[in-house]
Amino acid sequence: MEKIENIKKVENIDRLKIVVVGHVDHGKSTVIGRLLYDTHSLPQGTIDKVKRIAKETGKPFEYAYLLDAFEEEQKQGITIDTTQIQFQTEQREYVIIDAPGHKEFLKNMISGAANAEAAFLIIDAKEGVQEQSKRHAYILSLIGIKKVYVVLNKMDLVEYSKEVYDSVKKDMGEFLNTLNIKPIDYIPISAYYGENILEKSDKLDWFYGHSVIEAMDCIEKEKGLDKKPLRFPIQDVYKFDDRRIIAGRIEAGTLQVGDEITIYPEGKKTTVKTIEYWADRDKTEIVSAGQSVGITVSDEFFNKRGEVIALEDSKPLVSNSFRASIFWMGKNNLVKNKKYKIKLATREIEGELEEIIKVIDASNLDSSEQVQKITLNDVAEVVITTKEPVAFDQFSQSQVTGRFVIVDGYDVAGGGIITQAEEEKENKELVTFYKGALKARGDVFEEFYYNVEQFTVDKTEVSSNTYTVGDAIPIKGESYKYPKDFDILALRDQVAIQVRDGKINDMIPIQKYQYEGRPLINGRGFAIKVSSKEELKHFLKEYQSLDERREVAFLNKWMRFDTYRFVVFHNNYWVI
Ligand SMILES: Nc1nc2c(ncn2[C@@H]2O[C@H](COP(=O)(O)OP(=O)(O)OP(=O)(O)O)[C@@H](O)[C@H]2O)c(=O)[nH]1
Numbered sequence: 136m137e138k139i140e141n142i143k144k145v146e147n148i149d150r151l152k153i154v155v156v157g158h159v160d161h162g163k164s165t166v167i168g169r170l171l172y173d174t175h176s177l178p179q180g181t182i183d184k185v186k187r188i189a190k191e192t193g194k195p196f197e198y199a200y201l202l203d204a205f206e207e208e209q210k211q212g213i214t215i216d217t218t219q220i221q222f223q224t225e226q227r228e229y230v231i232i233d234a235p236g237h238k239e240f241l242k243n244m245i246s247g248a249a250n251a252e253a254a255f256l257i258i259d260a261k262e263g264v265q266e267q268s269k270r271h272a273y274i275l276s277l278i279g280i281k282k283v284y285v286v287l288n289k290m291d292l293v294e295y296s297k298e299v300y301d302s303v304k305k306d307m308g309e310f311l312n313t314l315n316i317k318p319i320d321y322i323p324i325s326a327y328y329g330e331n332i333l334e335k336s337d338k339l340d341w342f343y344g345h346s347v348i349e350a351m352d353c354i355e356k357e358k359g360l361d362k363k364p365l366r367f368p369i370q371d372v373y374k375f376d377d378r379r380i381i382a383g384r385i386e387a388g389t390l391q392v393g394d395e396i397t398i399y400p401e402g403k404k405t406t407v408k409t410i411e412y413w414a415d416r417d418k419t420e421i422v423s424a425g426q427s428v429g430i431t432v433s434d435e436f437f438n439k440r441g442e443v444i445a446l447e448d449s450k451p452l453v454s455n456s457f458r459a460s461i462f463w464m465g466k467n468n469l470v471k472n473k474k475y476k477i478k479l480a481t482r483e484i485e486g487e488l489e490e491i492i493k494v495i496d497a498s499n500l501d502s503s504e505q506v507q508k509i510t511l512n513d514v515a516e517v518v519i520t521t522k523e524p525v526a527f528d529q530f531s532q533s534q535v536t537g538r539f540v541i542v543d544g545y546d547v548a549g550g551g552i553i554t555q556a557e558e559e560k561e562n563k564e565l566v567t568f569y570k571g572a573l574k575a576r577g578d579v580f581e582e583f584y585y586n587v588e589q590f591t592v593d594k595t596e597v598s599s600n601t602y603t604v605g606d607a608i609p610i611k612g613e614s615y616k617y618p619k620d621f622d623i624l625a626l627r628d629q630v631a632i633q634v635r636d637g638k639i640n641d642m643i644p645i646q647k648y649q650y651e652g653r654p655l656i657n658g659r660g661f662a663i664k665v666s667s668k669e670e671l672k673h674f675l676k677e678y679q680s681l682d683e684r685r686e687v688a689f690l691n692k693w694m695r696f697d698t699y700r701f702v703v704f705h706n707n708y709w710v711i
């Protein structure tokens with residue numbers, strides 16, 4: 136239980152996060168380096184050292200090098216990954232995020248690592264608006280960053296000309312208009328020569344707006360995340376003494392001891408019993424957005440990572456399908472009928488691309504509705520389905536529960552924001568038994584093969600049949616053989632299914648199930664080692680209070696693989 140020490144960390148919520156974006160080489164890192172330099176955020180010794188190294192290696196001094204020095208990461212003078220720099224003006228603290236390349240930028244923006252409130256869009260005044268200036272602007276609009284300053288850099292290269300400034304401003308303004316972004320201002324600067332960074336510049340005396348630092352200090356911080364509907368995604372459940380502590384970070388809203396909460400997607404209702412604390416000085420009965428906490432609740436459900444705690448009158452959306460705007464940066468195309476891992480807040484779940492609505496070229500906003508695949512750097516509108524229902528929000532309502540990333544193999548290959556929930560899709564993955572409204576998922580007809588080429592045991596895809604009362608079921612497969620009469624306890628759905636003479640005879644809620652000595656299997660076709668009413672009671676009780684950590688022990692105690700199932704040899708060409 137050491138982890139509880141970390142539970143009570145409070146973020147400095149007054150800190151403003153700004154992301155710096157723009158086309159390659161337009162001067163993002165130089166602007167940040169100059170900010171650090173002009174605000175004396177770096178010790179003189181470091182500056183001297185960076186200057187000396189530059190000289191020794193025969194390169195001209197670059198302010199961008201200061202970023203690396205600031206992080207003590209000066210590896211060959213290149214920005215390695217996304218850099219987060221903390222510094223302060225007289226007004227307040229900042230985190231400035233530098234995204235060196237297009238890919239890093241995308242990754243950062245969509246994974247929420249950046250989570251920035253405001254953006255500086257840097258444009259080289261001489262080169263003017265370029266492809267990535269537009270792509271980045273598009274993404275800012277997509278993820279809803281509204282506080283944007285356009286910074287026209289390298290004004291020294293155009294003799295600080297007002298005409299050039301006006302013309303680039305017009306170009307960018309037209310594009311931003313189509314995206315519905317209204318920049319707070321367009322600031323002309325020379326990062327390299329420090330013009331209009333800290334103080335107003337004489338060379339730019341025709342410009343009446345703020346310098347970069349003044350502009351930053353003017354950005355109003357978003358307030359009231361704690362007044363929004365409660366969103367508390369569960370990160371982990373710890374067992375501590377005999378208590379179960381639900382840990383996570385309050386992403387929005389406020390939570391108090393005694394609150395009636397609901398845990399989604401299932402909609403389990405309970406009340407907050409305690410808010411845990413480690414040191415006495417942290418003792419509290421109320422926590423809010425930005426705090427990482429541990430709580431206990433009055434009912435002992437099987438809670439797990441990925442569920443979202445909310446209040447019933449402002450609940451999240453729940454479905455196994457949603458519409459989203461996504462960016463794709465995978466080596467392989469995003470295609471239908473392939474399984475991906477979807478990470479949404481703390482939830483990780485298998486998902487698929489269900490439909491491509493359109494693919495958009497973010498640099499000119501052209502869109503096509505006739506495309507069948509999504510390739511590297513595409514932006515698209517799609518429908519995603521997940522294996523099971525998940526809790527989420529529209530991104531415009533709640534950022535953390537409204538965005539997700541798509542993992543292909545081991546790589547984050549894309550991500551996006553949810554624009555709306557789609558109607559729940561019939562689950563194609565699992566065989567479903569139903570009787571009226573009573574539904575149960577089951578994998579009892581899956582086949583297990585020993586792959587003689589790989590020396591591994593594989594499971595085959597399950598068929599998508601559904602069965603109801605009166606239907607005959609395939610009680611014999613290639614790698615399983617069930618008796619003619621038996622009962623299935625579909626624990627996930629808490630439904631019992633009676634099979635008599637190879638047919639579905641009846642389905643009832645598990646609470647009403649009476650043990651009558653017939654063979655029992657679970658929803659995966661494993662025999663349940665229960666041979667009396669008393670044992671059944673123990674078994675169900677243990678299942679109710681099961682937590683992830685004890686799942687394997689539970690299975691080994693109560694289930695047997697090889698009573699009705701076996702493994703068949705198989706290779707890629709034929710099946711014995
Ligand atoms: N003349 C002039 N050159 C500048 C100015 N600002 C940046 N540069 C130069 O432009 C080049 C690129 O600057 P960076 O700050 O590395 O650009 P960046 O946008 O961070 O580039 P990437 O991280 O590669 O996307 C460097 O050689 C800088 O010295 C400026 O105001 N005037």
Ligand SMILES: [Mg+2]
Nearest residue numbers: 163164214235
């Ligand atoms: Mg850079």
